Amino acid sequence: MLTELCLYIFLFFHVVNSLPGFTSQTYNTDLDRCGKVHLTVSSLEDTYLELNWVTKCDPMYDMVPDEIALYDKNPLDRNEEMPPRVSILARRYPDGYYKTKVKFGSPWLPGNWEYQENMVQAEHGQHCFPYWIASLKRDMLIDVQCLKINPTWMFDNSHRIGKKRIGSVIIPGTHNSGSSKTVVFLQNYVMNQDRNIWTQLVFGIRYLDLRVGYYGKEGFFINHDVVRITKLIPVLREIRKFSELAPREIIIIDFHRFPYPSDFTTSLHESLTKLLHNELHDVALFPSGLQIGNGPTFNEIWARNKSIIVCYNEKEVSILGNRWLWHPIEQFWGNKRDVGELKSFLDTAIKQHKSILNPMWALMAELTPQALDVIFRTNNLRKLANNINRHVTKWVRGEWSNSSINIVATDYFLGNDIINVAIAKNIL
Template sequence: MRVKCEGVLFIVLLVQAVWSQNNYHNTDLGKCGKVHLTISSLEGTYLELNWVTRCDHPDDMRPDEIALYDRNPLDRNEAIPARVRISARKYPEGYYRTKVKFGEPWLPGNWEYRENLMRTDPGQHCFPYWIASFRSNVIIDSQCLKISPTWMSDNSERLGMQRIGSLFIPGTHNSGSSQTVAFLQNYVMNQDRNVWTQLVFGIRYLDFRVGYYENDGFFINHDVVRISKLIPVLREVRRFVELAPKEIVVLDFHRFPYPSKFSAAMHERLVAVLSEELGDLALHSTGIQSGRGPTLNEIWARNKSLIICYGNKEIARDYEWLWNPIQQFWGNKRNVADLKVFLDSAIRDHKTILNPMWALMAELTPQTLDVIFRTNNLRKLADNVNRQVTKWFRDEWLSNVNIVATDFFLGNDIINVAIDRNVNG
């Protein structure tokens, strides 16, 4: 391709022009000019342009423009009009929120959920949204907003020898708290996509809190607020695991906040529900919870890819298909700087106890006065921290982490950061 650049004729080899559905090898995500798209945590629908601004190497191509397209700008010879085009220099933080709405579009690759869904397409699949960075009209990088429903299977040769306790696993915090509720909605909703959609995008760790109600059964809760019935959520998980059998999904039944005294009888009823809905898919824990745990090859050899962790070690001990509780490192911070200090300390000093996996809860938490005075709601706090979370784990903490859970996960790039680290080291 010949591009005229500042009066000089250059021959530009655009290696990145070759896009594959299974192109997971987007190495060096922190390189100057690399781009990615997110969805606003604050509004929950607007597309956000993100690009790397660390341009210290002499060979770096510092972008001067960033653009949003509804098609791959590298696909055609003729010019494709940009939906948004901005000067990168005006936004030194490498971030711009557009007025283009994402909404809740149909999931590509035949991954839209329905109970009788029988066939899906493996690999990555793009939504019609592409971001590109430019230097003097030459494309530096171009990426789409995409789902990665089979990223473990697609990269099985590279991932097979990695241990589950060493894998970088992207997760969500309060994963089931995605359904609108009338009571204190801004302080109980941590996600705006349901569990099925989280899994399809590439999330592999789900954090559940369960409540029991005598007349209504088990619910996904946020603390004492019930959000949605548990069984339909478990059936979404089941259908995903059946359609993508090599995707290792970790379910963490972490707390049981309602009633305050969650009795042994309630635990036994919950375990019975889990056994009926998911027991045949669950990986048995006997002999494989020590050290960093089994390799992915060892898990795949058992043809069981669902790991169910249970937040009561006495109950978990009585069932071979339940894993011990996962230790969560939760800072309970409302300030970005304080959260970073806490996470950095947890990464340096953590020790796995009962379970080879451990989880960093990379989100901010509103305090009591925030709820009383309606300040610092969950969306606002997620908007404050999500872009920083991407940078921290991409640029500083890429190694020596396991599970990283966030709020409003589409507001960060943690899925792609995790995939790239696992695949490319």
């Protein structure tokens, strides 16, 4: 009896100390513990909530969960009866994954983070949506987590990451970050995200992969290849607004391609860099002396009171005198539509990469449709993201945990848990 009581007490305090809901900035670093849980949002159009849990368990020593449950409130709040919204037997799902029929949709962002042009402040720290996942052994809670935003995770953990270098931490990113809305009939092959850039930043994304096109009097647009998505200037102003509200969050903007027109001339680069200068120059971190080794520490960046790093993938810009722009970031993009083939490509990239011009580098951890997929309307971007996202979470949490990885960019980022994994890994 005494032994069981001690076990209950230990589990209670262990769970309490790992919960994001008890303080505004508590992060759990025990990522690979048996029964550890997290919520994701389906990359498919249904946006159903997905239950995920760690199944690597030793029955001799671990509290192997019997049940995985979804709640509308924190289940540790024992002040009221709290039946689960969804409850499943863990043993029936050996992969540690279950897709519910609870739709996430596009709810308002908590903590006053819903975008407004004239907003002057928002609440720091983590903030939960009303969705909580728990793993249970009989009636004991093993782990509890909410679906949350992390708008100020760098600031929240400044005492833990301040001495770390920007090229040696895990930075959650998105691929084709601006491709989040379009009306073209091939949208399933053009949209790589279902949340706009503001929302990505609020959730905790810190690397933005942008491609730019030019359309005469209409100006510069964010593109996906030759398809224009949305005007560039409003997006830059959202990034700037976020930076004003969260000035210690380091945001990396990678202007990686300029696909339209096909002859993106020196004159167009000159016009684009002038626009970027007008919008971001005064809040941008200059690269002078910082693009060596693994780059500057967070403390060194914060000491300069600049929080946006603008990288530009065109060598001509150095001739144009834009010394405030960083050299290009090398992206390791496999152009694969098979999970195993992409994993093999990324494993090789991790072992062989060498950061030369820029201390940062990016694993592009997304699958790519091929020409026949577009012709026959198969393997669209949502389906491919749905196929890969859970694997990427496991790779970063487990197999790559001892590797020196930097930026990890994905499609439909809410379908994985890279943000929370990155935070937890970075503060170790």
